[in-house]
Amino acid sequence: MRALVVDHGKAGPVRFADVDEPVPSISEALVEIRHIGLNFGELNYVHQWPAGAVHGHDASGVVVRAAADGSGPPVGTRVALGMSSHAWAERVAAGPASLGTVPEGVDLADAAALGIAGVTAFRVLRKRSLLARNVLITGASGGVGHFAVQLAALAGARVTALVGSPERAAGLRELGADRVLTDLAEAGDRFDLVLDTVGGPLLARAWNLLAEGGTIHLVGYSSGEDTTFPSGSLFGFGEPRSITTYGDMTPTSGDLTDLLGLMAAGRLTAPVGLRGRWQDLDDAVRALFARKVHGKIVLDVL
Known part of the structure; x- marks a missing residue:
């Protein structure tokens, strides 16, 4: 499958690569990723991650295989991933602690903007x-x-x-x-x-x-x-x-649920300042580093 991996070279901070399919543990669901959310920190300080690792923390998608132990959301559930690991890929294995169920009426792309921010x-x-x-x-x-x-x-x-x-x-x-x-x-x-x-x-x-x-x-x-x-x-x-x-990386499921609830109620909006395709990643990263984007960048995984 395709993914964005850490690149420590001049062409970085990330690049596309073919990587192995994720193998979920008994308590992890397999999520088909539809959108990813970029953050300044994870791209500006990419040297803190090993070269070649699937990068990214924020995304949204649909559960295509539920966790084998019955925990977490069922197949077909729309979910947001927040502060997850290796989230910028076509498919991701994720535990219930980093997943929030996206309510009806909330756009999946907007849900991808939540995460870290x-x-x-x-x-x-x-x-x-x-x-x-x-x-x-x-x-x-x-x-x-x-x-x-x-x-x-x-x-x-x-x-x-x-x-x-x-x-x-x-x-x-x-x-x-x-x-x-x-x-x-x-x-x-x-x-x-x-x-x-x-x-x-x-x-x-x-x-x-x-x-x-x-x-x-x-x-x-x-x-x-x-x-x-x-x-x-x-x-x-x-x-x-x-x-x-402040750098709390504890489980985010409850916080994502609360934030998504506020979005569903019309009390919170997603600050998506740039929306595009993940093929246009390089342009998005340049815009982020040049401070040309107000709010978050969300890219569609196509």
Whole structure:
């Protein structure tokens, strides 16, 4: 079968290859993949995976063989794969812990956009009550950012979305952002929670805008820059402030089910900024790295 595998050469980060068919364990279903969702991290840091390995974590498709032990969804079930392994292939063996059943009315392509981005935003924002709290989402035009803006607004937060340019602000107010900024100097308020996908100098600036008792959750470092905190900036009186790293890869089935339920109810939309065929992967990767895509990239497996 065809799959996208890790390529450490100049032609990378991934390439098409013929690979062996997956052999499901007794508790795994065989899923025919219809769509894959790309993420910046898994492509930008591809050196962390072995060359030749089937890559990717997010996808959606249909169960063509149920798990032999009777666990998981039956044949014909439409499913989303989130934070799974080796997901960018024509067929994938997956256990029930990484599968979410896609309800009627939810497009399979939209379900492929959930995965890492949707689950990350969901888990971070459920860490504390957000009702009437000030929440800052950095990198708000990306996949995590689009989901985070919607979910924070649903939870009753006052949402400030930070983007890199005015062009990347499109649609964020419609998703629930109360304010969309291109410079933190315009913020004015202090924030109870910051979901940061950027890192670098921006992180230090966000720290200075954190309210007493507030928390910054680090879910990415797309800037690729180091963060330097000025002397004394990490000391303060009042309720403790904190910075928390976040990279939870525990089973995603329950979170996917909750997110898909919100999508089915019309309360959450998939931030698909580019839709294409997986044969056009190279163009999609270039657009992703050039920051030309608002939201997620979903490719159809044809």
